[in-house]
Every structure is written in structure tokens, then in C-alpha cells.
Amino acid sequence: MRKPYGPALYFYPLPVIVVGAHVKGKPTFTTIAWGTPIEDEPPLVLLAVAKEHYIVSERESLEFFSVNFPSQEQVAAVDYCGIISGFEKDKSSVFPVERGKHGAPLVADAPLSLECRVREIRDIGESCWLVIGEVVETYIDEGCIVNGKPDVSRMKTMAYITKSSEYRALGEVVAKAREIGKSFQGRQKQ
Template sequence: MFYETASNDHGLPHNPFKAIVSPRPIGWISSLDADGRTNLAPYSFFNAVSDRPPIVVFSSSGFKDSAANAEATGEFVCNMASWDLKDEMNVSSAMVSNETCEFELSGLEMASSRLVKAPRVARAVTALECKRLQTLRLKDLDGADTDNWLVFGQVIGIHIDDSIIVNGKVDVTRFKPLSRLGYMEYAAITEVFEMARPKV
């Protein structure tokens, strides 16, 4: 099948786009607002986009609290969601007012970050402390503003729980990072394989 996205005439019961661009890692963004209130929310329009320096990005569909907080404070933490935190991650995505602390809502303990003020998820086995670099409002093909905002952050500190380091490497089968697929589907990485790059 083929369809054009302008008409979205795929004829399927649900839009397949996100199932095609899958899996997507889930950046679980913790931040503080200008008054010091904590905020936590998952973003699967998220990825690392550079490693020297390490830079991550999340995309806010609408200018949500995480984007506003990153703008207001210049900082955020990206906790990586993993299999054993899937339910808490899901609860923290509830659309609640900024008076409600998603850490409390999802029964999660906070831990202090080292280099930024925003707390991190204590049980997350990896977390990236970030300083906001820029926020970019996306335009469409007509040059019109969309309501999608990319927040770029440079990673300045990285937490790794010792339990997932095996033989000097992060063992992804212990980490079990959670991925977002399409529809209501998720996956967790439980198997890996190695492949060397060709020697030219």
C-alpha cells in the first residue's frame, strides 16, 4: 500500500506512522518550574542526536510543561525508562495541572542530581543531566509554524547504576530500556547481537 500524508488516506483504523518509526526510546524528562515545583513526563519523540558533545532532543507536541520548564530554568534530566518502571512511567504521563507532582502521583522517589537542580528518578538505572541548548519551533513545508517544539539539551552528567555494568559495558539486557512503538504498543530490549563495521 501507499498513501500520502496530506490526505492520510491509509484506510487503516489507526494512523500507522508511529508504528513505522519504531522503536523509539523514551526520555522521561524531570524538570523544575520557575517556582521550584517538580515535573516528570515521558517523551518518545526523543533521541540522542550527537555524541561529541553528547546532545539529546525531545519534541513537545504543544508547548508542554517540560519544554516550558527547560526554557525557564535552562535545565532538565532525562531519566531513561526501563521495563520495571513501565507502569510508573505511564502514570506520570497523565495530563495533570502543574500543581500536581508526577513523582508523588506515580509513587516514585526522587534523587538529587549532581550538576543540575532538577531531581531525577531514584530507581532509573540511567539518567542524563542536561543543560538546555536551544528550543526550536518546527515549521511545515509551507513555512507555517507548527505546534511542535524541539528542546535540545547538552548532556553534562550521566548516572549509571552499577548493577547494569558487566565487563566494563552497559549491559542492555540488564538495563531493559523501554521503547515506544505505535498504537498502545511498547517493547523492552531483552536480546542483543553484535556486528562489526566493515573494514574498507
């Protein structure tokens, strides 16, 4: 039996994302969990970034940014970028940095990075900015490509569980999408 638990956001899992951008001419990074793809063609992402984050302090001049999916081995640096503000500390050297084709700072040793062009930054009047980015290039660690396709199990990315403040590993494959449903026979009436 289920019981009401009150209004709360229990979305599981949330991807752990490290956003990279240039602020005051230097690369900086911040960790967020509120990000999602919103369109395939063109490929668009949506990030909810708290207004107090240093990374959006120069949003008027923000043209390109990166969405990096770090590996489990990077968890301490990832957490550091989420709990330390760029207003307090220079985070330009937390990760090895490389520049994308359009100049966005990328986490060089992240298994997956997306370089994005800002499409829109929307003030929703609450505590965050909604940042819509168009993916202009994708960078994947060669060791994470199998048969010409990205293999997420080799990336060892993480999920964030908000209510318990935990980073979690992604689990095993449960079923093949767009196939398992073909065998569904419907619920049996009782």
C-alpha cells in the same frame, strides 16, 4: 510485495523517556517517545516536547533537565506521567527523586539517567518545541554495569510503538555492529 500506506511516521522502536525538570520550584516528570542522540562530542540529545506539556511551561528559565530511561518494572508510573498533565496533578512524588550535580531532578531508580544543560529550545511553529540538551553527567545503576560498560539487557528499558500504543521490551542481540557487515558478499543477481 509491499503496498503504499500513506504518509505516516512508523519509526520503530522509539525509546521510552521520562523527562525531569523543575517547574514552579518543584520537580516534575513527563513521558515522551520523541527523543534521540544527535552528537557524540559534545554529547547532545534532541527532544520533541508537545507545547501543551507542563514541563515546558517555564521554558524561558529552564536551564537543566534530565532524560531518564526507566525499567519495565516502572511502566505504570511511566504511563501515568504520559497521560496525566502537570497542570492537573503534582507529579513530584511519582518517582523517588534525586538531584544531579547541576540540580536536575532525576528518577532515582531508573537504570540510566542523563543530566542535561539546555543548549537551545526551538519553536518549529507546529505542536512541539525542539529541546537540544548537552549531556553534562550520566548516571547508571551499578547493577547494570558489566566489565566496566553499561549492559542494556540488565537495564530492561522499554520501547514505545506509536501506532498501536504499546510499550515493548527490547529483544535479543541480532549481530555485532561493525563486524557482521564485513562478511557481506553483495546481493546475488537474479
